[in-house]
Amino acid sequence: MGLVVQKYGGSSVADAEGIKRVARRIVDAKKAGHEVVVVVSAMGDTTDELIELAEQVSPLPAGREFDMLLTAGERISMALLAMAIKSLGHEAQSFTGSQAGVITDSVHNKARIIDVTPGRIRTALDEGNIAIVAGFQGVSQSSKDITTLGRGGSDTTAVALAAALRAEVCEIYTDVDGVFTADPRVVKKARKIDWIAYEDMLELASSGSKVLLDRCVEYARRYNIPIHVRSSFSGLPGTIVSNDNPHKPEGGEMEQAIISGVAHDTSEAKVTVVGVPDKPGEAARIFRAIADAEINIDMVVQNVSAASTGLTDISFTLPKTEGQRAIDALSRVREGIGYESLRYDDAIGKISLVGAGMRSNPGVTATFFEALSAAGVNIELISTSEIRISVVTRAEDVNAAVQAVHSAFGLDSETDEAVVYGGTGR
Amino acid sequence: MGLVVQKYGGSSVADAEGIKRVARRIVDAKKAGHEVVVVVSAMGDTTDELIELAEQVSPLPAGREFDMLLTAGERISMALLAMAIKSLGHEAQSFTGSQAGVITDSVHNKARIIDVTPGRIRTALDEGNIAIVAGFQGVSQSSKDITTLGRGGSDTTAVALAAALRAEVCEIYTDVDGVFTADPRVVKKARKIDWIAYEDMLELASSGSKVLLDRCVEYARRYNIPIHVRSSFSGLPGTIVSNDNPHKPEGGEMEQAIISGVAHDTSEAKVTVVGVPDKPGEAARIFRAIADAEINIDMVVQNVSAASTGLTDISFTLPKTEGQRAIDALSRVREGIGYESLRYDDAIGKISLVGAGMRSNPGVTATFFEALSAAGVNIELISTSEIRISVVTRAEDVNAAVQAVHSAFGLDSETDEAVVYGGTGR
Numbered sequence: 001m002g003l004v005v006q007k008y009g010g011s012s013v014a015d016a017e018g019i020k021r022v023a024r025r026i027v028d029a030k031k032a033g034h035e036v037v038v039v040v041s042a043m044g045d046t047t048d049e050l051i052e053l054a055e056q057v058s059p060l061p062a063g064r065e066f067d068m069l070l071t072a073g074e075r076i077s078m079a080l081l082a083m084a085i086k087s088l089g090h091e092a093q094s095f096t097g098s099q100a101g102v103i104t105d106s107v108h109n110k111a112r113i114i115d116v117t118p119g120r121i122r123t124a125l126d127e128g129n130i131a132i133v134a135g136f137q138g139v140s141q142s143s144k145d146i147t148t149l150g151r152g153g154s155d156t157t158a159v160a161l162a163a164a165l166r167a168e169v170c171e172i173y174t175d176v177d178g179v180f181t182a183d184p185r186v187v188k189k190a191r192k193i194d195w196i197a198y199e200d201m202l203e204l205a206s207s208g209s210k211v212l213l214d215r216c217v218e219y220a221r222r223y224n225i226p227i228h229v230r231s232s233f234s235g236l237p238g239t240i241v242s243n244d245n246p247h248k249p250e251g252g253e254m255e256q257a258i259i260s261g262v263a264h265d266t267s268e269a270k271v272t273v274v275g276v277p278d279k280p281g282e283a284a285r286i287f288r289a290i291a292d293a294e295i296n297i298d299m300v301v302q303n304v305s306a307a308s309t310g311l312t313d314i315s316f317t318l319p320k321t322e323g324q325r326a327i328d329a330l331s332r333v334r335e336g337i338g339y340e341s342l343r344y345d346d347a348i349g350k351i352s353l354v355g356a357g358m359r360s361n362p363g364v365t366a367t368f369f370e371a372l373s374a375a376g377v378n379i380e381l382i383s384t385s386e387i388r389i390s391v392v393t394r395a396e397d398v399n400a401a402v403q404a405v406h407s408a409f410g411l412d413s414e415t416d417e418a419v420v421y422g423g424t425g426r
Numbered sequence: 427m428g429l430v431v432q433k434y435g436g437s438s439v440a441d442a443e444g445i446k447r448v449a450r451r452i453v454d455a456k457k458a459g460h461e462v463v464v465v466v467s468a469m470g471d472t473t474d475e476l477i478e479l480a481e482q483v484s485p486l487p488a489g490r491e492f493d494m495l496l497t498a499g500e501r502i503s504m505a506l507l508a509m510a511i512k513s514l515g516h517e518a519q520s521f522t523g524s525q526a527g528v529i530t531d532s533v534h535n536k537a538r539i540i541d542v543t544p545g546r547i548r549t550a551l552d553e554g555n556i557a558i559v560a561g562f563q564g565v566s567q568s569s570k571d572i573t574t575l576g577r578g579g580s581d582t583t584a585v586a587l588a589a590a591l592r593a594e595v596c597e598i599y600t601d602v603d604g605v606f607t608a609d610p611r612v613v614k615k616a617r618k619i620d621w622i623a624y625e626d627m628l629e630l631a632s633s634g635s636k637v638l639l640d641r642c643v644e645y646a647r648r649y650n651i652p653i654h655v656r657s658s659f660s661g662l663p664g665t666i667v668s669n670d671n672p673h674k675p676e677g678g679e680m681e682q683a684i685i686s687g688v689a690h691d692t693s694e695a696k697v698t699v700v701g702v703p704d705k706p707g708e709a710a711r712i713f714r715a716i717a718d719a720e721i722n723i724d725m726v727v728q729n730v731s732a733a734s735t736g737l738t739d740i741s742f743t744l745p746k747t748e749g750q751r752a753i754d755a756l757s758r759v760r761e762g763i764g765y766e767s768l769r770y771d772d773a774i775g776k777i778s779l780v781g782a783g784m785r786s787n788p789g790v791t792a793t794f795f796e797a798l799s800a801a802g803v804n805i806e807l808i809s810t811s812e813i814r815i816s817v818v819t820r821a822e823d824v825n826a827a828v829q830a831v832h833s834a835f836g837l838d839s840e841t842d843e844a845v846v847y848g849g850t851g852r
Contacts (some may be wrong), residue, residue, distance in 0.1 A: 016482035050502065056442035057449075058509035065512070068520050069839075072498040076476065079495035083484035085493070094494050099570075102568035120570075144525075144546075 001033035002168035003125070007040070007135065007158035011175045011230035012232040013077050014044035022232060022423045023084035026130060030090055035125045037165060039135045039158040042073025050080060063108025067137070067148045071096070074134035074154075082132045092130040095120060097137035098146065101164075102157060104138035110150030113157075113219075116164035133161060159216050163223035170220065171228045172212065178229050178238030179204070179211050179409040181261040186399050189412035193261065195247055195250075200260040200354050203388040207352035208265025217241065247329030258364065259409045264402050266349045266395050268298060269323045270381070272315040273330065275340025283314060285337050286330065293329035295322045299350075299383040299390065311340070315381060317392060320346050334358055348380065349398030352390040353405060365389055371408035377401045427459035428594035429551070433466070433561065433584035437601045438658040439503050440470035448599075448658060450509035452556060456516055461551045463591060465561045465584040466507055468499025488685075489534025493563070493574045497522070500560035500580075508558045518556040521546060523563035524572065527590075528583060530564035537564060537578030539583075539645075542590035557601065559587060578639030583732060585642050589649035596646065597654045598638065604655050604664030605630070605637050607687040607837040621666045621673055626780050628685040629814040633778035634691025643667065683836045684783035684790065690819050690828045692775045694724060695749045696807070698708035698741040699756065701766025705762050709740060709765050712756065719755040721748045725809040725816065737766070743818060746772050774806065775824030778816040779831060791815055797834035803827045 006026065013019050022040075029036050050069050054061040061069075078094040084091035101117035124131045135154025140147050149156055155172055162170035179201065180190040196204075198221035205214040211229055220241065222226050230238025240246055275336040276282050283302065290297060300316045320327055323344060330342055351372075368389055372379060377400060381392035393401055406412060432452065439445050448466075453527050455462050480487040487495075504520040511518035527543035550557045561580025566573050575582055581598055588596035605627065606616040622630075624647035631640040637655055646653050646667065656664025666672055710726065716723060726742045744752055749770060750852050756768055777798075784790040794815055798805060803826060807818035819827055832838060 016479060053442060053502070053506055055568040057445050057506050058513040060513070061509045062512050065505045065508040065518075065520055068508075069502060072501040072505075075501065076479070076495060079491045079498075080479055080483050080493040082494075083480060083487045086488050087484040087486070092491075094491055369437055390453050 001035075003035040003037065003165055004029055004169055004171060005037045005039065005162040005165070005167045006157050006171045006173060007154055008038065008081075008173045008232055009079075009154065010041040010044050010047070010177070012173055013040060013081065016080075019043075019077070019080050019084050021082060022087055023172075025232065025235075026081075026085060027090050030130055033164055034168075036264050037121060037131045037133060037161055037167070038081065039073060039133050039154055039161065040074060041135050041154045042070075042231050043077045043080075046073040046076065062141055064145055067108050067146050070148050071134065071137045071146055074136055078132045078134050079316070084131075085130055085132075086393045090130060091128055092132055093124045094132040094134070095124070096134050097157065100131075100133045100140035100161065102133075102160065103141050104141040104147045104149065106142055106145070106147065108145075108147055111140065111147035113149065113160045114141060118161060118164050121161070121165065122413050133157065136366050147349035151190045153217060154221055155213060155216035159219045159223075159225055159227065162225045163219070167225065169226045169228050171230060173230060173232035174211065175231065175233065176211065177231045177234055177236055179209065179241070179261070182402055182406045183209075183264065185263075186264065186402050187406045187412075190406065191411060191413040193239045194237075195242070196260050197356060198241060198243060199244075200356055201241045203352070203354040203385065204261055206265045207263035207354060207388065207390060208350065209261070209263045210265070212241070258361050259353060259355035259411065261354055262402050262405050262409075262411070263354060264349060264398050265352075265354045266398055267320055268317045268348065268350060269320045269344060269346035270315055270317050270342040270348050270392060271330070272313055272345070273337075273339050274313050275309075275311045276345060277338055278310050278312045282337060285333065286314060286339075289329045289333045290316075290318075290326060293325050295326050297330070299381055299392065301381045301383065302345070314409060317348070317350065317381070347395045348392050349395040349401075350390055350392050351398060351405060353409070354388045354390055356387045358387055358389070367408055368405060371404045372401055375404035377404070429461040429463065429591055430455055430595055430597060431463045431465065431584050431588040431591070431593045432597045432599060433580055434464065434507075434599045434658055435580065435601070436467040436470050436473070436503075438599055439466060439507065440755055444697050445469075445503070445506050445510050445663060446683055449507060449514055450662075451599075451658065452507075452511060453514050453516050456556055459508045460594075463547060463551070463557045463559060463587055463593070464501060464507065465580055465587060466503050467561050467580045468496075468506075469503045469506075472499040472502065473746075483543050487779065490571055493534050496574050497560065497563045497572055500562055504558045504560050508556075511556055511558075516556060517554055518558055519550045520558040520560070521550070522560050522563035523583065526557075526559045526587065528559075528564035528586065529567050530573045530575065531693045532566040532568050532571070532573065534571075534573055537566065537573035539564060539575065539586050540567060542586050544587060545588050547587070547591065557689050559583065579640055581639060581642040582645055585645045585649075585651055585653065588651045588841055589645070593651065595652045595654050597656060597845075599656060599658035600637065601657065601659065602637065603657045603660055603662055605635065605667070605687070607685075608828055608832045609635075612690065612828050613688075613832045613838075615839060615840040617830065619665045621668070621671045622686050623782060624667060624669060625813060627667045629778070629811065630689050632688055633689035633816060634693070634776065635687070635689045637665075638667070651671065654740040665822065666837075684787050685779060685781035685837065688828050688831050688835075688837070689780060690775060690824050691778075693746055694743045694774065694776060695746045695770065695772035696741055696743050696774050696818060697749070697752055697756070698739055698767060698769040698771070699763075700739050701735075701737045702740055703764055704738045708763060711759065712740060712765075715755045715759045716742075716744075716752060718750050721752050721755070725807055727807050727809070743774070743776065743807070773821045774818050775821040775827075776818050777824060777827045777831060778814055780833070782813045784813055784815070792794055793834055794831060797830045798827055801826050801830035803830070828829050
């Protein structure tokens with residue numbers, strides 16, 4: 001039996017009962033003969049409460065101190081979890097990110113892991129302990145200051161430790177049964193996916209599926225660490241994310257599913273720069289202004305220029321939260337670029353179809369658009385990668401669009417009870 | 427202007443408003459030209475809330491994990507305080523006990539400081555920062571685990587840092603105006619003491635005065651660090667604890683007050699071992715049994731043996747919280763010692779008169795006993811040191827006894843408004 005890294009999110013350890021339930025699950029893995037490393041997030045709403053306190057004392061909390069503050073949350077949950085395990089008669093020790101050897105760059109609030117040196121964890125395991133590690137945090141290599149990894153950081157901590165400790169698997173425990181073919185809150189007949197390849201999961205994650213963040217999947221792919229996404233409440237097997245389908249029959253080839261799933265995202269807005277002179281360098285100046293404001297954009301589309309005017313429109317999508325900053329940045333360079341006007345639209349939604357199988361199935365795009373058309377959904381923007389097609393529509397059309405596409409690709413399960421049941425095949 | 431260490435307790439930083447008030451006070455000290463190091467406790471009831479959580483997940487929380495948990499409290503308050511200072515336009519950095527170089531032994535929950543290596547604090551000060559340090563915590567020299575210093579630990583952190591950084595003064599901010607000649611809740615005419623010598627403060631602290639703990643005063647005396655106990659609410663000067671009275675006129679000698687103050691303590695109980703054979707070694711066996719149970723005792727009195735029986739009684743006092751364990755320990759050795767019975771009495775109180783001046787004033791004991799007698803207070807036990815006389819009485823007589831003694835030694839102030847006003851001289 002090898003080493004297992006388990007990660008529990010805030011909703012799994014929201015109160016004392018949750019912590020005790022998680023402790024029992026961890027002890028089960030230990031009893032089954034595994035070495036167990038556990039990465040834990042802050043309890044329930046702790047992080048939000050700390051952020052609120054910070055806002056009360058300071059309008060713009062400083063990065064270094066903000067990280068020092070937020071990391072108190074995991075310190076509480078990890079110590080309580082270690083206590084709960086010890087009271088079940090097993091040895092456990094908790095470690096901060098710094099103690100666990102999670103070394104990061106110095107970018108406070110969204111640091112990146114640059115090395116993991118888990119010497120103390122290895123020693124604790126060798127002495128028979130279960131090791132509990134604070135998620136979401138590390139220590140800066142240069143300044144020795146405490147850092148946090150930003151959104152989804154605890155998943156990344158878990159995968160990074162799994163890689164450094166050569167774990168058999170990294171189990172991500174959450175409050176859903178796994179990764180689904182679509183958001184089960186929108187598509188009642190969504191099926192749980194038993195296995196999905198890293199590349200498909202990456203596309204789903206970056207297209208709005210919230211179960212895993214792309215950053216964590218990327219890390220797992222680089223070090224070839226299988227991720228098992230599963231529920232801390234149900235005990236059912238969840239979704240395996242890896243290179244090779246473990247359900248593949250011995251010596252045989254399983255039929256590759258064409259489509260892994262349908263993701264949607266209503267957190268973005270669309271900016272259109274109207275009447276841009278259609279000459280070399282104009283688009284570059286627009287996106288340099290956006291980049292200088294440190295705004296991440298998603299889809300970009302340039303219309304065909306109208307020959308009569310020599311002007312074109314450029315549209316792009318970005319998180320709604322960065323909309324105002326993008327408008328400000330573009331307004332400042334209006335003179336230089338000489339565009340006519342800006343349009344901002346945050347009533348949009350994005351639907352993405354993801355599947356490595358679409359590479360060899362040329363009919364996928366046609367089927368996708370036919371399904372949208374039959375559902376009466378108008379397409380405003382299109383963007384594709386090798387294994388993904390995304391469209392932007394009106395926000396109010398998103399749910400109908402997702403359901404239509406899910407059905408059109410034969411993803412619907414036989415039952416209506418996706419979340420409770422999980423799917424069995426794909 | 428030199429370096430000042432300021433320590434703020436949990437009641438001073440109980441909420442966002444308190445943190446902002448404390449931040450302004452710290453900035454004032456910085457503006458006055460001082461280098462400022464601040465030691466801060468956890469906010470208000472945070473520590474109690476964390477202890478409650480621990481009790482919910484584990485009947486007997488383990489020391490190492492319990493310390494990891496509790497230290498989250500200071501992490502929150504120190505980060506918030508640093509943010510609040512920065513939002514006032516001054517540079518501040520917060521440091522955990524470990525980052526501040528507070529090195530301790532490995533006794534979790536009540537570690538002792540064995541070294542302070544404040545290199546990072548010194549660097550932060552040199553770069554113009556105000557340094558904020560988590561009180562109550564350190565890092566074990568041998569295991570590198572996080573430790574806590576036990577009750578009053580933040581005061582000790584402050585004094586230890588003041589010593590290591592060669593501070594001019596260690597200011598202990600609290601919710602009272604300073605050290606008083608008696609507890610102002612009991613004696614309305616109690617006066618604030620402007621200056622008190624280390625040795626008198628030590629006796630007051632170990633006799634029930636709760637403003638400072640003896641451990642912190644001992645540390646300050648060893649390194650000759652003046653302590654200034656004062657209110658974080660009023661801004662008035664408080665009590666200086668040091669070797670030399672700073673109010674002493676140039677070249678002259680101030681008249682030494684005979685009595686510094688009257689302390690009382692109702693947290694103790696009395697155990698009497700009745701009918702102990704009056705022969706060598708019996709007392710030793712009794713107190714070895716107590717010591718083996720790791721129980722700290724306070725006063726000890728042995729009655730004169732009755733010649734007719736060859737038996738004697740031995741009484742001692744100890745914290746009520748340890749009463750049951752003492753009775754258990756003594757019961758186990760009853761056979762071996764052959765005493766007749768045990769008596770346990772927790773309705774007692776202790777009144778202590780403290781003052782270095784009593785060394786050269788032989789009438790002090792007589793005046794003390796006369797005052798108690800006039801107030802109708804019966805004395806049950808007596809114990810003395812060179813600069814202290816303590817008596818045990820019934821608990822219900824304590825307040826009357828303290829008031830009578832306070833008056834008898836001329837300690838009463840002219841006004842009844844001790845807490846608000848403070849005293850002016852001694």
